[in-house]
Amino acid sequence: xxxxxxxxxxxxxxxxxxxxxxxxxxxxxxxxxxxxxxxxxxxxxxxxxxxxxxxxxxxxxxxxxxxxxxxxxxxxxxxxxxxxxxxxxxxxxxxxxxxxxxxxxxxxxxxxxxxxxxxxxxxxxxxxxxxxxxxxxxxxxxxxxxxxxxxxxxxxxx
Amino acid sequence: xxxxxxxxxxxxxxxxxxxxxxxxxxxxxxxxxxxxxxxxxxxxxxxxxxxxxxxxxxxxxxxxxxxxxxxxxxxxxxxxxxxxxxxxxxxxxxxxxxxxxxxxxxxxxxxxxxxxxxxxxxxxxxxxxxxxxxxxxxxxxxxxxxxxxxxxxxxxxx
DNA sequence: CAATATAGTTAGCCTTTGCTAAGTTATTTT
DNA sequence: AAAATAACTTAGCAAAGGCTAACTATATTG
Numbered sequence: 001x002x003x004x005x006x007x008x009x010x011x012x013x014x015x016x017x018x019x020x021x022x023x024x025x026x027x028x029x030x031x032x033x034x035x036x037x038x039x040x041x042x043x044x045x046x047x048x049x050x051x052x053x054x055x056x057x058x059x060x061x062x063x064x065x066x067x068x069x070x071x072x073x074x075x076x077x078x079x080x081x082x083x084x085x086x087x088x089x090x091x092x093x094x095x096x097x098x099x100x101x102x103x104x105x106x107x108x109x110x111x112x113x114x115x116x117x118x119x120x121x122x123x124x125x126x127x128x129x130x131x132x133x134x135x136x137x138x139x140x141x142x143x144x145x146x147x148x149x150x151x152x153x154x155x156x157x158x
Numbered sequence: 159x160x161x162x163x164x165x166x167x168x169x170x171x172x173x174x175x176x177x178x179x180x181x182x183x184x185x186x187x188x189x190x191x192x193x194x195x196x197x198x199x200x201x202x203x204x205x206x207x208x209x210x211x212x213x214x215x216x217x218x219x220x221x222x223x224x225x226x227x228x229x230x231x232x233x234x235x236x237x238x239x240x241x242x243x244x245x246x247x248x249x250x251x252x253x254x255x256x257x258x259x260x261x262x263x264x265x266x267x268x269x270x271x272x273x274x275x276x277x278x279x280x281x282x283x284x285x286x287x288x289x290x291x292x293x294x295x296x297x298x299x300x301x302x303x304x305x306x307x308x309x310x311x312x313x314x315x316x
Numbered sequence: 317c318a319a320t321a322t323a324g325t326t327a328g329c330c331t332t333t334g335c336t337a338a339g340t341t342a343t344t345t346t
Numbered sequence: 347a348a349a350a351t352a353a354c355t356t357a358g359c360a361a362a363g364g365c366t367a368a369c370t371a372t373a374t375t376g
Binding site for chain 4: 317318319320321322323324325326327328329330331332333334335336337338339340341342343344345346
């Protein structure tokens with residue numbers, strides 16, 4: 001059997017030296033799995049909010065088109081969102097956000113904007129920034145988000 | 159909570175004005191879905207590589223513990239990785255990476271290191287940086303990765 | 317070397333998120 | 347107002363990624 005070296009030596013950035021203690025390591029993965037669970041929900045809610053704001057209403061067909069997904073998939077997802085109390089609607093009518101849905105949409109939109117703005121401040125091209133932001137936004141902690149905001153502003157005023 | 163910067167004076171970053179054309183929007187989501195498909199695979203491969211490097215071998219039980227997942231789940235996942243030609247092993251023996259697996263592990267490790275280093279350069283606390291890096295690494299384009307690397311170096315030498 | 321403990325596998329279940337195909341409701345057009 | 351089109355829903359399927367329980371193989375140890 002192999003001995004587990006239970007020590008964390010380097011303070012900075014030598015990344016080849018040791019695995020984190022397995023408990024911590026597991027927590028990292030758990031955090032990611034967790035983020036994945038809410039991620040899609042947030043994307044839908046955010047999109048629904050955006051559609052309402054920009055086009056006056058959120059229709060399943062538009063969501064399907066923008067998500068690049070079939071209408072059936074949207075229908076099923078919307079049922080889930082309704083079950084979670086984030087979305088409301090009557091059958092065959094367009095969608096609304098509940099109060100909780102609005103809150104979630106606002107948060108998401110804000111996160112999204114901060115990340116996007118940060119990437120652009122880094123000089124990332126627009127298309128890439130959009131794609132990366134979409135993927136990253138759900139994995140960025142409050143702490144990092146704050147740092148991003150700070151740096152965007154710094155870079156802006158120089 | 160984060161301050162809402164509802165005053166976006168700069169020209170390039172008003173995010174409340176228009177949705178992207180739906181085709182482009184759909185592509186963004188497709189990119190995220192795509193990333194999700196390879197994400198876990200990469201995490202496993204990266205971890206297996208790390209275990210081999212640091213402990214001499216990669217055993218299912220260790221993977222399960224570090225991933226925070228049951229051994230049965232690991233077993234199933236490993237079967238998938240073998241099917242994809244990334245991992246090799248004989249039943250009841252420990253795991254190896256194929257050449258393709260090695261390549262993937264090297265790429266992943268590098269991405270991971272760059273993102274982690276970048277977050278630390280931003281002043282993010284260690285635990286948070288680890289968690290965020292784990293989540294973000296799969297959603298960062300080459301372009302953004304390069305920018306991160308550049309900035310880490312800048313910040314280091316100041 | 318037999319018994320026990322540990323490690324790995326398999327079977328069977330569940331949920332999520334996609335799909336297509338078929339059915340229903342609403343809207344538009346003639 | 348009937349017919350046609352568009353929008354939405356439902357049913358049923360599949361793959362991924364979790365789980366527990368039961369089984370099999372390997373390693374340890376008394």
